[in-house]
Amino acid sequence: MRITLVGSRHFGVATLNMLRQHGVDIIRVVVADAEDRLASTAEAAGIEVVVQSNPKLVVAREIAEGSDLIVTAHSHARISKEALAVAKLGGIGYHPSLLPRHRGLAAVEWTIRERDPIAGGTVYHLADRMDAGAIAAQEWCFVKKGETARELWERVLAPLGQKLLGEVIDYARAHDSLPAKPQDEQFATLAPRLSE
Incomplete structure (x- = not known):
């Protein structure tokens, strides 16, 4: 299972760690702010980080090709229809x-x-x-x-x-x-x- 994680802050980091414990492949992390703790945690783990061009919207090019699923964790951005279509199973959030x-x-x-x-x-x-x-x-x-x-x-x-x-x-x-x-x-x- 290959996942693009979109998120921020403590809940984003907790979700990243939980996903890693579940043995999935986090292929990209998408954040609204390059200084966010989720970005630094992902970079330290060797995961590619992409900063949204619009903090309120995630677009298709920001989702990793080959993603099976998009997971959002403390993200206030809308995931565009085109972005959801990149992932085989679409996306889920909490x-x-x-x-x-x-x-x-x-x-x-x-x-x-x-x-x-x-x-x-x-x-x-x-x-x-x-x-x-x-x-x-x-x-x-x-x-x-x-x-x-x-x-x-x-x-x-x-x-x-x-x-x-x-x-x-x-x-x-x-x-x-x-x-x-x-x-x-x-x-x-x-x-x-x-x-x-």
């Missing part, structure tokens, strides 16, 4: 909510703001609409009373993302396909960035 609930950049914050007693994480197929692709894996968790978004992310949602991505990668390797269950649009809610 979203820290029970999609279709809380689609958007501030899912964990909205989980806390809405006082949701249950949260969770979803590995989903990358698609034209943000966070709207078919679900490949999903798992829920309880939210502790008084927990902050950061605490919820660090306690359970970030580790859950690594677990679910790993499970979907293992499935893809075994079946040469990805599980896919369409999201139920009637339950979709948006989680736009909150102003500070």
Whole structure:
């Protein structure tokens, strides 16, 4: 399994390390910022790094030829249709909510703001609409009373993302396909960035 990883920051690095433990071949890492810790970690591991020409969009030439799958990890860029077509199985990403609930950049914050007693994480197929692709894996968790978004992310949602991505990668390797269950649009809610 040959993967192009698109991401940033700590979650991107954690995903890179998890993918390496799962024995896949990470053939390229794509970042929005050359100074990002994911870029330096990939370079130290001898993995090719490409910096996006547009921080909000990943285009086809930025995805490594011969990729079986694109994995996003803490990337706020849209992956173009043409970029997804480069990879045999398309792309997957992790979203820290029970999609279709809380689609958007501030899912964990909205989980806390809405006082949701249950949260969770979803590995989903990358698609034209943000966070709207078919679900490949999903798992829920309880939210502790008084927990902050950061605490919820660090306690359970970030580790859950690594677990679910790993499970979907293992499935893809075994079946040469990805599980896919369409999201139920009637339950979709948006989680736009909150102003500070």
